[in-house]
Amino acid sequence: MSDANTHSGLAGSIGAALSNLPTPAELSSANRALLLLAPLLVFELLIFVVPFFILLRISFTESADDTVYEAGTWSLEAYGEVFTSGLLRDIILYSFQLGVIVTVLSVVIGLFYAYAIWRSSGIVKSLLLLSVVMPLLTTLVIRTYAFTPLLSPTGTLNDVLLSLGFLSEPVQFVPATIGAVVGQLYIVLPYAVLAIYSVMATMDWGLVEAARDLGASRPRSFFEVVLPQVMPGISVAAVISFAWSVGAYAAPDLLSNGITFAVHAEDLMLSDMRYSLAAALSVVMLLAMLIGVALISAVLSRFGGDFDLA
Amino acid sequence: MTSTLHRETLETIAFRAGYLALFAFLLLPLIVVVATPFAASGRLAFPPESYSLAWYAEFFNDVRWLTAFENSIIVGVGTAILATVLGVLAAFGQELDEGSRIGSIVGPLVLIPLLIPPVILGITLLMYFSEIGIRGSYVTLVLAHTLWATPLVYFVMRSVFSRFDWQQLDAASDLGAGPVQSFVHVVLPNVKHGVFVGGLLAFIISLQEFVMALFLSTASTETIPVLAWTEIRQALDPMVSVVSTFLILFSLVALALAVVATNLEWVSKQLS
Structure with a gap:
């Protein structure tokens, strides 16, 4: 998504050239463009915008015993519960802790791996890219599930560490928070790598070489030449990792005993049928995440990482 | 030194x-x-102690898995068609009128659903579809997956259209072709690889999507990831691995097709 504006220059000039042509077909091009954009805009309106207003409306209803919520009522009851319940406070805090830890790991490791892909060539580059794309094409369920035989006390990692003598007794990686962190990292890392790599791929290696010729060490040339230029990619990677990890569902549910907001919300919706509370919790989480994203972009933009959606 | x-x-x-x-x-x-x-033992272990193909044969005798497979294909094809139509038309429309204000909101607008945690999207859409009374059909799954697949098609097509020689379109209209005629005969043949890759990515997105499907599917419309999830929550079932292998192979083949049509680096960039 971050490379979208790299070609808008070309497209823009073509668009400008097109609109300067005085042919009859061009006179109506604005209308035709609107006609072509209309199906997508109507779809987004009906399947995305309107549903969020329904969610907002339901969050302000009273809960009911016999139905999912009391239609037609106005009440702050659900929000009251979100802000006063100790259980919900713990759940929200745990979700954000998980989100922050995974985001930091994902950005740092993603930056490293993107750099390795950028610096490699030929078959190595293809293999490294394949290792990023393959998990992306695999369902979340499987990506999470695979860590059970790997991380369990009788699993592969414990076997290896025990036989190498690094451990004297098996460690319980799953179910535990470390399992959820590893599982969630595995889910978001490919996106982070690609977001950073797509910016790196447009960079000029000659600049790094110049810095080294002028005496900069390799780490210094990385931090002072490469890093500032890939900040936009880092911003995208951070925002994606953060949003998805705060809302993590499968990894914490399967690989840890911790309850995240998403795990709890699923219970509220599908088992307890408490729509008002689930809606209010979703609205609060969305707003909290929006603040989180704003903070991330504020911090990163000080280092040149302006977050730009398009 | x-x-x-x-x-x-x-x-x-x-x-x-x-x-x-x-x-x-x-x-x-x-x-x-x-x-x-x-692993012949049926015990989930890696590396396996002994080898057998028994679990693979089992898949083809299991009605639940076969039904889920059918559901996944139906939803995937539906999503691929809808997302491709919406994405191709919108990307083309935006090329026609680059500077328009309404066009400039399309990019960010289609991306926002990707930045909302899928659980919140699932909750929101479940409430909405219950409200308007279309709960429990394939339509709900297709619409939800299209929300995620369309941005991919849209950005693939934007980058394809930006390399298209627009003078061909002028030539077509100079020669008297109408807008629809010139789109079908001049534009589409030139961008068909992009359309194919876009549709394929949309299909894969739908095939793999799990959290929204968990909220929106019912016993009769549950897709492979949803059934796999229910199964592994009960016990570690080797059948889940079998099905996963099929899905991974499916994606590998699809990826190979996409790479043949374009190249890996380009496909990787479209995914980000």
Whole structure:
């Protein structure tokens, strides 16, 4: 998504050239463009915008015993519960802790791996890219599930560490928070790598070489030449990792005993049928995440990482 | 001088070890999934102790898995068609009128659903579809998956259209072709690879999507990831690995097709 504006220059000039042509077909091009954009805009309106207003409306209803919520009522009851319940406070805090830890790991490791892909060539580059794309094409369920035989006390990692003598007794990686962190990292890392790599791929290696010729060490040339230029990619990677990890569902549910907001919300919706509370919790989480994203972009933009959606 | 060289050698070794470890981290879980169902014991272990194809045969006798497979295909094809139509038309429309204000909101608008946690999207859409009374049909799954697949098609097509020679379109209209005629006969043949890759990515997105499907599917419309989830929450079932292997193979074939039509680096960029 971050490379979208790299070609808008070309497209823009073509668009400008097109609109300067005085042919009859061009006179109506604005209308035709609107006609072509209309199906997508109507779809987004009906399947995305309107549903969020329904969610907002339901969050302000009273809960009911016999139905999912009391239609037609106005009440702050659900929000009251979100802000006063100790259980919900713990759940929200745990979700954000998980989100922050995974985001930091994902950005740092993603930056490293993107750099390795950028610096490699030929078959190595293809293999490294394949290792990023393959998990992306695999369902979340499987990506999470695979860590059970790997991380369990009788699993592969414990076997290896025990036989190498690094451990004297098996460690319980799953179910535990470390399992959820590893599982969630595995889910978001490919996106982070690609977001950073797509910016790196447009960079000029000659600049790094110049810095080294002028005496900069390799780490210094990385931090002072490469890093500032890939900040936009880092911003995208951070925002994606953060949003998805705060809302993590499968990894914490399967690989840890911790309850995240998403795990709890699923219970509220599908088992307890408490729509008002689930809606209010979703609205609060969305707003909290929006603040989180704003903070991330504020911090990163000080280092040149302006977050730009398009 | 020698100490600098020594340090650089160490840095190189550390760098290589680092990315090789990550390479293993990214691929090992997939290898585990593919390898486990070959274990004859039925116990989920990696590396397996002995090998058998029994679990693979089992899949084709299991009605639940076959039904889920059928559901996944129906929803995937529906999503691919809807997302491709919406994405191609919108990307084309935006090329026609680059500077328009309404056009400039399309890019960010289609991306926002990707930044909302899928659980919140699932909750929101479940409430909405219950409200308007279309709960429990394939339509709900197709619409939800299209929300995620359309941005991919849209950005693939934007980058394809930006390389298209627009003078061909002018030539067509100078020769008297109407807008629809010139789109079908001049534009589409030139961008068909992009349309194919876009549709394929949309299909894969739908095939793999899990959280929204968990909220929106019912017993009769549950897709492969949803059934797999229910199964692994009950017990570690080698059948899940079998099905996963099929899904991974499916994606590999699709990826190979996309790479043949374009190239891997380009496809990777479209995914980000």
